[in-house]
Amino acid sequence: MSLRTALLALLTVEPMTGYDLHKRFDSSVGYVWHAPDSQIYPELRKMERDGLLVGKEVPWGQRGRKTEYHVTEAGIEAFREWMNGTLEYGRERDPMHLKAAYLEWAEPEAARRQLRAHEEHHRALKAQWEEQIREIDTGHSGMLNRRLATLPKNEHRAATAFKRFTYQGLVARAEQEIEWARQGLALVDELYGKEPEAGPGRR
Amino acid sequence: MSLRTALLALLTVEPMTGYDLHKRFDSSVGYVWHAPDSQIYPELRKMERDGLLVGKEVPWGQRGRKTEYHVTEAGIEAFREWMNGTLEYGRERDPMHLKAAYLEWAEPEAARRQLRAHEEHHRALKAQWEEQIREIDTGHSGMLNRRLATLPKNEHRAATAFKRFTYQGLVARAEQEIEWARQGLALVDELYGKEPEAGPGRR
DNA sequence: CGTCTCATGTAAGGAGTTACATGATTTA
DNA sequence: TAAATCATGTAACTCCTTACATGAGACG
Numbered sequence: 001m002s003l004r005t006a007l008l009a010l011l012t013v014e015p016m017t018g019y020d021l022h023k024r025f026d027s028s029v030g031y032v033w034h035a036p037d038s039q040i041y042p043e044l045r046k047m048e049r050d051g052l053l054v055g056k057e058v059p060w061g062q063r064g065r066k067t068e069y070h071v072t073e074a075g076i077e078a079f080r081e082w083m084n085g086t087l088e089y090g091r092e093r094d095p096m097h098l099k100a101a102y103l104e105w106a107e108p109e110a111a112r113r114q115l116r117a118h119e120e121h122h123r124a125l126k127a128q129w130e131e132q133i134r135e136i137d138t139g140h141s142g143m144l145n146r147r148l149a150t151l152p153k154n155e156h157r158a159a160t161a162f163k164r165f166t167y168q169g170l171v172a173r174a175e176q177e178i179e180w181a182r183q184g185l186a187l188v189d190e191l192y193g194k195e196p197e198a199g200p201g202r203r
Numbered sequence: 204m205s206l207r208t209a210l211l212a213l214l215t216v217e218p219m220t221g222y223d224l225h226k227r228f229d230s231s232v233g234y235v236w237h238a239p240d241s242q243i244y245p246e247l248r249k250m251e252r253d254g255l256l257v258g259k260e261v262p263w264g265q266r267g268r269k270t271e272y273h274v275t276e277a278g279i280e281a282f283r284e285w286m287n288g289t290l291e292y293g294r295e296r297d298p299m300h301l302k303a304a305y306l307e308w309a310e311p312e313a314a315r316r317q318l319r320a321h322e323e324h325h326r327a328l329k330a331q332w333e334e335q336i337r338e339i340d341t342g343h344s345g346m347l348n349r350r351l352a353t354l355p356k357n358e359h360r361a362a363t364a365f366k367r368f369t370y371q372g373l374v375a376r377a378e379q380e381i382e383w384a385r386q387g388l389a390l391v392d393e394l395y396g397k398e399p400e401a402g403p404g405r406r
Numbered sequence: 407c408g409t410c411t412c413a414t415g416t417a418a419g420g421a422g423t424t425a426c427a428t429g430a431t432t433t434a
Numbered sequence: 435t436a437a438a439t440c441a442t443g444t445a446a447c448t449c450c451t452t453a454c455a456t457g458a459g460a461c462g
C-alpha cells in the first residue's frame with residue numbers, strides 16, 4: 001500500500017502521466033522507491049477509482065493521447081493522513097547481512113568479490129545522494145524547485161531542509177556500509193591471507 | 204527465492220522442524236530475516252520436492268508426530284553456490300526516507316513522533332545486536348556454538364569472526380539511524396520551535 | 407483442568423517481478 | 435527513415451501478509 005503513497009507524494013508536486021512517474025522511479029527517486037510500469041499503471045487506475053486522483057486526457061501529437069493524473073482533495077487528505085501517522089517497522093529482510101553471517105561457507109575470493117560489490121554499490125549510491133545535495137544547495141534541484149513553486153515563501157525553508165536532511169541521512173548510511181565492507185575485506189585478508197593484487201605484468 | 208537460502212543457512216547448522224524455524228524467525232534471526240509460518244511450511248515441502256531437504260518423521264509424545272528437516276548433499280551444494288555467487292542489489296523501498304523527504308506535510312508533533320519512533324526502533328535493534336555480540340564474546344551464543352560443533356577447530360576462528368562482523372555492522376547501522384533521527388528532531392525544533400516537555404507540574 | 411507451548415496447516419489477497427506486446431511521436 | 439523516446443498496457447508468476455483453523459503435549 002506504499003506505492004500508493006509514493007505516487008501521491010510525487011503527484012502532489014505536479015500532475016504527471018504514468019510514463020513520467022515510471023521515469024522518476026527509474027532514476028533519482030528510484031533509489032528510495034522503485035516500481036515498474038506494470039505496477040504503476042494499474043495502481044493509478046485503482047487510485048482514480050478510489051477518488052484519490054483524476055485522470056485528465058490530454059492530446060499528444062496529432063493522434064496520440066495521454067492521461068495526466070491530478071491529485072484530488074481526497075488524495076491530499078490521504079497523503080496528509082499518512083504523513084501524520086507513524087510508520088510500522090516491519091521485519092527486516094537483509095540478504096547481505098544474512099550472507100555475511102555465514103561467510104565462512106564462501107571461498108575467500110568469493111567473499112572478497114561480494115564485499116567489494118557491496119562497497120561499490122554503496123559508493124555509487126553515495127555519489128547519487130551527494131549529487132542531490134549539491135543540486136539542492138545550488139538551487140538546481142528540479143524536484144525541489146517544482147515543490148517550492150507550490151508553496152508560500154515562508155514554507156520554503158522547511159521543505160528544503162527536510163529534503164537535504166533526507167539525502168544527508170542516506171549519505172551517512174552509505175558511508176557506514178562502505179566502511180563495513182572495508183572492515184570485511186580486512187577481515188578476509190586477516191583470516192585467509194592477502195591475495196596478490198590482480199594487476200598487470202605480475203605473473 | 205531468498206527465504207529458501209535463509210532456511211538452508213539455519214538447517215545447515217542442525218536439523219529442525221518448521222516450528223523451530225518459525226521461532227528462530229520470530230526472535231534474534233528474525234531481525235535479519237523474517238518469515239511467517241504460513242510461508243515456512245509450504246517452502247519446506249517445496250524444498251523437499253526439489254531434493255534440498257529430507258523430512259524425517261519423528262514421533263512426539265504418544266500420538267504426535269513432527270517432521271524434522273535435514274539438509275541433503277544437494278542442499279549443501281545449493282547453499283554453497285549461493286554463498287559463492289554475488290548478490291544483486293535490488294531497488295530500494297524505504298518508507299522512512301520517502302516520508303522524511305516530504306516531512307513538511309506533517310504536523311510538527313507528528314514529525315517528532317515519527318522521528319522518535321525511528322530512534323526507538325533502532326535503539327531496540329542496537330540492544331539486540333549488542334546482546335548477540337556479548338553472547339559471542341562470552342561463548343554463550345547457542346547459534347554460534349551449534350555451528351562450531353559442526354566444524355573442525357581450525358575453522359572456528361573464521362566462523363566466529365564473521366558472525367561478530369555481521370552484528371558489529373548492524374550495530375553501526377543502528378547507531379547511524381539513531382543519530383539521523385536525533386538530527387531530524389533537532390531540525391524540527393529549529394524550524395518550528397521547541398515543544399515544551401510533556402512533563403508533570405508545568406501549568 | 408486450564409493455559410502455554412508445540413506443531414502444522416489453508417485460504418484469500420496484496421505486492422512485486424519478469425516477460426511480452428503495441429503503437430505513436432520526436433529527433434537526428 | 436531509422437532510432438530513441440513517449441505512452442500504455444496484459445499475463446503469468448512468485449513472494450509475502452493476514453486471517454483463520456486445528457489439535458496434541460507439557461506443566462502447574
